[in-house]
Each structure stands twice: as C-alpha cells, then as structure tokens.
Amino acid sequence: MSSSRPYLIRSLYEWILDNQCTPYVLVNAHYPDTVVPESFVEAGQIVLNLSPNAIRHLEMDNDKICFDGRFGGVAQQVWLPAQAVMAIYARENGQGMVFEVDPAPVPPSSEEGVASSKSPAGGKPKPARPALKVVK
Numbered sequence: 294m295s296s297s298r299p300y301l302i303r304s305l306y307e308w309i310l311d312n313q314c315t316p317y318v319l320v321n322a323h324y325p326d327t328v329v330p331e332s333f334v335e336a337g338q339i340v341l342n343l344s345p346n347a348i349r350h351l352e353m354d355n356d357k358i359c360f361d362g363r364f365g366g367v368a369q370q371v372w373l374p375a376q377a378v379m380a381i382y383a384r385e386n387g388q389g390m391v392f393e394v395d396p397a398p399v400p401p402s403s404e405e406g407v408a409s410s411k412s413p414a415g416g417k418p419k420p421a422r423p424a425l426k427v428v429k
Contacts, residue, residue, distance in 0.1 A: 295355065296355075296375065296376070298375050298376065298378065298392055299353070299354065299355045299356070299375040300355075301381075301390060301392075302318075302353065302358070302375065302378055302381050303353050305381045305389055305390055306343065306353070306381060309381070309382075309383045309388075309389065310344075310345070312383070314383035314384065314385045314386065314388075315342060315344045315383060315384040315385060316342075316343040316344060316381060316382075316383065316384075316389075317340055317341065317342055317343065317381070317382055317383070317384050317389075318340070318341050318343055318358075318373070318378050318379075318380065318381050319338060319339075319340050319378070319379045319380040319381075319382075319391075320338065320339050320340075320341060320373055320377050320378055320379060321337065321338060321377045321378075321379055321394065322334040322337055322338055322339045322377075323337050324374055324376065324377035324395075325374070326372065326374050327372065327373055327374060327377045328370065328371060328372035328373075329341070329371055329373070330364040330365075330367075330369055330371075332364075332365070333364055338379070341362070341371065341373075342384070343358075343360070347362065348360040348361060348362045348371075349361045349362075355375065356374065356375060357372060357373060357374055357375060358371075358372075358373040358375065358378070359371060359372045359373065376395045378392065379391065379392055379394060380392060
C-alpha cells in the first residue's frame with residue numbers, strides 16, 4: 294500500500310483551516326529533494342506556516358507539497374517531499390499529528406555486496422534521525 298502520510302496531511306490541513314486556525318508543518322529540512330530557505334533551518338528542521346494568507350500557489354499531492362513564500366522579504370519556492378513532513382498542527386492550540394520519522398532513502402550502491410568503510414559489518418549506514426522539537 295502507498296503511504297497514508299500525504300492523505301493525512303491534506304485532511305488535517307483542511308480540518309485546521311475549517312476551524313479557523315493556522316496550519317504549521319514541521320519539516321526534516323535535510324530529507325532528499327527538500328528545498329527550504331536554509332537560513333531558517335534549526336537543528337535540521339524548519340517550521341513553515343501554510344496559511345493561505347502566508348503562501349501562494351499551494352500544491353499538495355501524494356509525492357510533494359510545494360508553494361511560493363516570502364522569507365525575510367525574499368520570495369522563494371518551497372518544495373517538500375511528503376515524507377519530509379514530520380508533523381502538521383494548528384499554531385493556536387497545537388492540535389494535529391506527529392508522524393514517524395522516515396529515514397532518508399539510501400541511493401543504491403554501484404558496488405553492491407562490497408562493504409562500505411563507513412558502515413560496520415558491511416551494512417548500510419544508518420541515516421541520522423532528526424530530533425523532534427516541541428513547538429508551542
């Protein structure tokens with residue numbers, strides 16, 4: 294089965310807006326193919342306001358979330374793989390959902406079966422897992 298994460302993100306986004314609250318997402322900024330303003334990243338994470346008043350051209354599908362936003366007065370397009378979203382919640386009361394942190398996909402090795410010098414016992418190195426930061 295496909296991941297339920299993008300469906301839950303879209304549903305919770307609508308639910309938060311329907312309740313006149315501000316949808317925020319907590320994102321693993323170092324997940325592959327994630328494009329966010331690096332100067333706003335803290336400890337590998339970034340919190341983004343997805344309110345219709347704060348962003349433009351929001352697109353959410355099963356693979357990604359993308360939109361145009363302004364950061365420090367500078368326009369920038371943001372691109373978030375759905376698996377990079379760690380949580381979605383309402384700013385006003387914190388209600389929402391925290392997702393299990395998915396490890397970043399490991400690109401296939403061109404030398405399969407050869408032990409890596411970076412990994413013990415020839416296994417794949419484990420990707421770093423960002424710590425969830427409680428946002429109030």
